[in-house]
Amino acid sequence: MTKSIHRRGFIQGAAVAGALAAAPASAQPKGKPGTETKTPGLTTDKLKQQRPPFRVGFQHVFDPSVGEKEAWYINDHCFIRANDGTWHLFGITHQEPANPDQESFFLHATAKDVKGPWTKQAPVMQADAKFGESVVWAPHVVAHDGKYWMFYCAGGNSHEQFHIHMATSSDLASWTRHPANPMVVDGYDARDPMVLRVGNQWVLYYCATETPQGGHHVVKAVTSPDL
Numbered sequence: 001m002t003k004s005i006h007r008r009g010f011i012q013g014a015a016v017a018g019a020l021a022a023a024p025a026s027a028q029p030k031g032k033p034g035t036e037t038k039t040p041g042l043t044t045d046k047l048k049q050q051r052p053p054f055r056v057g058f059q060h061v062f063d064p065s066v067g068e069k070e071a072w073y074i075n076d077h078c079f080i081r082a083n084d085g086t087w088h089l090f091g092i093t094h095q096e097p098a099n100p101d102q103e104s105f106f107l108h109a110t111a112k113d114v115k116g117p118w119t120k121q122a123p124v125m126q127a128d129a130k131f132g133e134s135v136v137w138a139p140h141v142v143a144h145d146g147k148y149w150m151f152y153c154a155g156g157n158s159h160e161q162f163h164i165h166m167a168t169s170s171d172l173a174s175w176t177r178h179p180a181n182p183m184v185v186d187g188y189d190a191r192d193p194m195v196l197r198v199g200n201q202w203v204l205y206y207c208a209t210e211t212p213q214g215g216h217h218v219v220k221a222v223t224s225p226d227l
Contacts, residue, residue, distance in 0.1 A: 062118040064093055064107055071096040074107055076138040076192065079114065080148065080172070087111045088172045089118065090139040090150070103135050106152075108173070125152065125167065125175055132156045132163060132182075138192045141172075142227075148172050149227055151204065153191035154182065162190040164206055166227075184222060188212050201225050 077091025093107035163182035187208025210216035
């Protein structure tokens with residue numbers, strides 16, 4: 001990727017679709033193709049009641065600038081619900097203006113409800129030069145086998161060989177990098193990992209561009225029977 005999208009706050013989109021109720025087939029008169037047909041007794045008001053419109057709305061639920069003297073932004077975030085029901089948010093963060101090369105730790109916030117209110121916690125996963133990290137981007141967290149597993153982009157000096165690393169935690173606050181890192185080394189700005197279970201294996205998706213000039217945007221995947 002040659003350009004990142006940054007924003008100070010994230011928004012939650014909620015889409016609500018009503019059940020679509022159709023008139024019985026026996027009550028619908030047959031008409032010629034291209035002609036308008038009407039259902040006896042079905043008024044416009046009744047139709048609206050039976051078929052509520054599809055609505056999309058956005059609700060601003062968290063701003064990382066709250067409680068700070070400077071303006072902050074969040075980007076490439078993820079959510080996970082802990083065993084105790086608490087929601088946890090992780091994401092790229094930095095002071096405005098956006099500076100991807102200085103995004104060196106993840107924002108961490110918690111809430112009892114995904115709609116908030118959210119409480120900012122201590123940041124996690126400070127980039128560690130011992131592991132070849134100068135920036136950390138795009139965390140994705142899954143729960144498995146009694147632990148939490150975070151996959152994230154660990155950028156170094158060479159954008160053409162970005163790493164995807166993995167860390168584990170028992171409480172979503174303290175994280176330990178896996179000794180087998182990196183999980184993936186690939187592409188220019190290889191980043192944005194997402195992990196899911198498919199059958200008897202795990203699939204790690206990520207995106208990259210094949211050249212620094214861009215224009216060859218790809219989504220790749222690697223698989224493993226073990227996280």
